[in-house]
Amino acid sequence: MCSPWGTGGRTERAVMPEHQRPAIAVMNTLLTEMVAPLAEAFDLRFPGCETQGQDEAVIAIVGVGTDRISAALMDRYPRLRLIASPSAGVDGVDLAAASARGIGVTSGAGINAPDVAAHAVGLALAARTGLFAGDAFVRSGAWQTSRPQPRRSIAADKVGIVGLGAIGGRVAASLAPLCEAVAWFGPRAKDAPWPRKPSLRYLAVWADILVLCARGGADTRGMIGADEIAAIGPDGLFVNVARGYMVDEQALRAALMTGALGGAALDVFEREPCPPDLWQDVPNCMLSPHRGGSTSRTAELAGELVRANLRALLSGAPLRNQVMPDPAKSTSERCVACGTSGEP
Known part of the structure; x- marks a missing residue:
């Protein structure tokens, strides 16, 4: 029996004897x-x-x-x-x-594109609005004696999407009505409602929120390094729903510890399950156990x-x-x- 898609110039596999159960x-x-x-x-x-x-x-x-x-x-x-x-x-x-x-x-x-995109949007909004900090503020009783500090408005944020595919496009479309502007970067130009920046570095400098939605692969390993993290800046937020190995996690943790990066919301990690001690004392980060597409x-x-x-x-x-x-x-x-x- 030949392969159902034909040989296509490639090596043909051996034929299964009729009496043998596959x-x-x-x-x-x-x-x-x-x-x-x-x-x-x-x-x-x-x-x-x-x-x-x-x-x-x-x-x-x-x-x-x-x-x-x-x-x-x-x-x-x-x-x-x-x-x-x-x-x-x-x-x-x-x-x-x-x-x-x-x-x-x-x-x-x-x-899983709709679910991963929704998870990315949820991470970005929860991190930017201080959703869980607000919950803790109410539960602790602090609201009885003080008022919460004003938070940053996402309406003033520029959102950069790395990888405008099935996931990235949905993230862009969801956040565009809420933020100041949306732009993206990918290796090839395409028709899109939002402008494509000339490089990843340029996008990271421009954006207040950088969302990584790119496809994994050997050529994207470590694509978000110390320079890109520094470019996002002390008021910026980094969101990753792609692959953990695409980010220099050591540089990411260091930037969060020093305040060089404002915050991070992560659904994926270099090692999964990630060792909890790596993140135990890291501030201003929201962690999710790679569940964006797990519905x-x-x-x-x-x-x-x-x-x-x-x-x-x-x-x-x-x-x-x-x-x-x-x-x-x-x-x-x-x-x-x-x-x-x-x-x-």
Whole structure:
């Protein structure tokens, strides 16, 4: 059986004998409920139950985006034809190795965009308005004897969006009516209601609130460094709903400790779960356990997509939400900062 998307000039995988039941290698036990309905059509291989050496029954791998799926792992499965992830990103997958072997890769990109965008807006508003500080002020009884200090108005803030894709565009549209101005930066110009600044550094200097929504990847690692953090300034707010590794966390914590950065609201971290002691004494930061896209709606839709793609693998139907790296283009040329795959 050939791959349902054709060889496309890539290596064709071995054919499954008709008498052998196809199998799925499930990389993460968190996905057990998601793949359970597929047990009628596939044998399910869970972590700790792998066979020694090569496993010729496995035609698909299912894992979350951070599960490491290397070339060596792919070679354990000679008939592997699909790597399916419910996650928006597939940072753990060696995409070049998959492409060279004719293995399709699918993701949940775009499914969680409304929820992640809403989370980013919520973080920005809660941090800027002092929402939780106000709650503590009331609960402590301080309001009985004093008045809260006036807070900064978001109406006077300029908001910079890094990565104007499915998430960044929604964040911009939500905050635009509330703030003074919105601008953005990404590696390529596009039609948008808001101006594109000439560089990330320029955007960081201009913005009072900088929201990182860019797509993760090797070329975006450390893209927010000490210089960009300093540019946001002592009255500025940094919001991250992208990837923790895209930010120099040590420089971020140092800037918050010294007051060189006014505040931060973070849903993602370099290490997850993040060690609590790293942030215990860091002021003016709001922390969230990477839950921007973790909603019941997202889980349901992502599960449906993974199951549909695995059934399509058997029927020969087209795959949905394919991640197709172009070897002729670098990561940056594939618009890693735009927030949606293949978007200009």
